[in-house]
Amino acid sequence: MHFFSQSFQYDHPWSHVVIGMWRKYPNPKCTHVVSVDVVDRSVDPQTGIIRTERILGCKQKAPRWIVKLFGGSEDAFVREICFVDPATQNTTITSVNLSLSQFASCYEVVRYTPSSHNRTAFTQTAEIQARMALWRSAADGLEKWLCQRFEQNAQLGKTAFTDVLRALSEERLGRPAMAA
Amino acid sequence: MASSLSPECTPLKTSYDVCFNSWFEGYLEPAVSALQTADRAAYAKANAEEYELKCGKIWQEYKACVHKAIKDNGLEPVLQQAREEHPLATPPSSSEHRKA
Numbered sequence: 267m268h269f270f271s272q273s274f275q276y277d278h279p280w281s282h283v284v285i286g287m288w289r290k291y292p293n294p295k296c297t298h299v300v301s302v303d304v305v306d307r308s309v310d311p312q313t314g315i316i317r318t319e320r321i322l323g324c325k326q327k328a329p330r331w332i333v334k335l336f337g338g339s340e341d342a343f344v345r346e347i348c349f350v351d352p353a354t355q356n357t358t359i360t361s362v363n364l365s366l367s368q369f370a371s372c373y374e375v376v377r378y379t380p381s382s383h384n385r386t387a388f389t390q391t392a393e394i395q396a397r398m399a400l401w402r403s404a405a406d407g408l409e410k411w412l413c414q415r416f417e418q419n420a421q422l423g424k425t426a427f428t429d430v431l432r433a434l435s436e437e438r439l440g441r442p443a444m445a446a
Numbered sequence: 447m448a449s450s451l452s453p454e455c456t457p458l459k460t461s462y463d464v465c466f467n468s469w470f471e472g473y474l475e476p477a478v479s480a481l482q483t484a485d486r487a488a489y490a491k492a493n494a495e496e497y498e499l500k501c502g503k504i505w506q507e508y509k510a511c512v513h514k515a516i517k518d519n520g521l522e523p524v525l526q527q528a529r530e531e532h533p534l535a536t537p538p539s540s541s542e543h544r545k546a
Contacts, residue, residue: 281474288467291448302448303459303512305525307466307505309497314490315537316470321516321525323451343451343521345528349537352474353486358537364524375538 268413270392274424278431280355280380283388286431287348287357287378291322295426298324298419318348321364329411335404341365355380370396370408372416388424392416452515458508465501473497 291299301323324342343364357378374392381387394412396405450459
């Protein structure tokens with residue numbers, strides 16, 4: 267089992283961050299994300315919570331031994347469930363891999379909550395684990411590769427989202443967005 | 447906007463995304479400041495209805511297209527399994543751990 271976590275502060279109000287969430291892709295810093303689809307969405311008439319289920323399609327080069335052993339391919343799909351609760355100002359996003367799910371699980375939870383009037387706290391945790399009783403070095407190798415990929419994409423995601431929020435902010439203020 | 451997993455669904459997806467984003471932005475600020483529980487419930491109900499009215503039709507069209515694309519790409523079994531393992535009908539609590 268590999269764990270990953272990071273936290274960060276975005277210099278934007280919470281509502282700006284959740285609006286920006288839906289505009290994150292396509293993104294030049296996250297070219298591995300090639301498709302995004304909403305497969306289910308509902309607004310709870312009592313609580314006002316918006317639940318969204320999405321499937322994200324990613325293309326990433328996998329090491330040849332992984333492709334051979336696990337029959338993987340460049341295409342990887344992820345299921346993401348997002349809850350936006352405007353009353354409590356909580357956003358929770360849970361993601362899990364659909365591809366290679368019989369071999370390994372990468373379970374991620376992201377939270378956005380206000381830390382002040384103009385700042386939003388972001389926390390991200392992930393548990394990456396090979397699922398089956400594979401022989402140990404293969405399981406370890408797979409976990410390590412998934413973890414490296416995850417960390418790399420997490421860093422890219424953070425800078426990419428910072429850019430999106432800044433551009434959105436400038437757009438709203440009527441100033442031209444700076445070149446990325 | 448990002449593309450859909452199936453190119454033929456991308457135009458429907460784009461129209462739906464535009465509709466949802468516009469509704470969402472209008473929804474968020476007042477929802478955040480509706481502090482009274484009674485206000486909040488009434489506001490939530492009115493907005494859920496508004497969402498259905500504005501985006502309901504395009505959502506049905508896009509949803510039908512994307513669900514077919516999911517089937518055609520062979521993703522239905524893994525999606526179904528993922529939904530059974532983690533239904534996530536409500537937000538996970540901070541102490542909840544994923545199933546092994």
